[in-house]
Amino acid sequence: MNRPIVAITMGDPAGIGPEIIAKAMLDPVLHSRARVFVIGDLGRLEMAMKVVDSPLQTRRIESADEALFAPDIIDCFDIPGVDTELPWGILSPEAGHAAYLYLEKAVELALKRDIDAICTAPLNKAALHAGGHNYPGHTELLAELTGTPEVSMMLTTPKMRVIHVTTHIGLVDAVARIDGAIVYRTIRRGHDLLVRAGIENPRIAVAAINPHAGENGLFGNDEEAQKITPGIEQALAEGISVEGPLPADTLFFKAGRGDYDLVVAMYHDQGHGPVKVLGLENGVNITVGLPVVRTSVDHGTAFDIAGKNIADHASMLEAIRAAVELAGERAEVK
Known part of the structure; x- marks a missing residue:
């Protein structure tokens, strides 16, 4: 080459x-x-x-x-x-x-x-x-x-990759913007990039918005079912290996030990925090799409x-x- x-x-x-x-x-x-x-x-x-x-x-x-x-x-x-x-x-x-x-x-x-x-x-x-x-x-x-018209931010470290559904907007605005369509497109972009990079069937996990992934509607306004799950279901229907929505705290722990090739974060700090704790000096930002x-x-x-x-x-x-x-x-x- x-x-x-x-x-x-x-x-x-x-x-x-x-x-x-x-x-x-x-x-x-x-x-x-x-x-x-x-x-x-x-x-x-x-x-x-x-x-x-x-x-x-x-x-x-x-x-x-x-x-x-x-x-x-x-x-x-x-x-x-x-x-x-x-x-x-x-x-x-x-x-x-x-x-x-x-x-x-x-x-x-x-x-x-x-x-x-x-x-x-x-x-x-x-x-x-x-x-x-x-x-x-x-x-x-x-x-x-x-x-x-639309791109995604992916952060990578030697231990973890995270792609973001939303980035440089306020938290309230981010939650309002999230829907099944943008969740699906983010999953698809991340999946396709990893395939091009040589990972044949990437294991992808999608983070929830609310604590405990909403605890079956106990927390939040059912955002997981209404805003995230439809995007995951569309990706699953296309043969993508994806799980979620999962509680972010346990999800990032599992990703850090290597259970997943990619995490889909819903908003800026949800994804940036864990990546930077793992090692700012080795972090890379990739614009996907x-x-x-x-x-x-x-x-x-x-x-x-x-x-x-x-x-x-x-x-x-x-x-x-x-x-x-x-x-x-x-x-x-x-």
């Missing part, structure tokens, strides 16, 4: 994104698995390389086919625009707008199949909004840029430690690894 071409977007250039990219590019295993280049501000990348004392060289490129992919060089598709005097760890509109431009370029290249996958460093939502782009985060922005492969670190811009050479790049390496796995088929047929 050809090594997939993965473009890493810098995210917010005032956060830890440039640093974790600079550190990740020092890893020899990364270069054995993928052909990687960076989309971002070259000047900012070089600042980060000084922070981490990187011995690598940089090289400006203007298209994916100009990249050399040499292990001692970081190819950078340079999109300048951030003031060199902008301090690390400062929220700014220019950095938020820059993060948008990096992602926009990556999507353009992916849709043209110039690259096989996108791996994103973190952006800052407040900076993104200040820069004129009113999206809750990467997931919704990617859906807009690719013209995709896009026409392009996109993975990301499962942490934020960490403004409080940006520019201090203490940010851990393990999640970035895991995100690149996941991008390579998901992009395998695309790289094979290019």
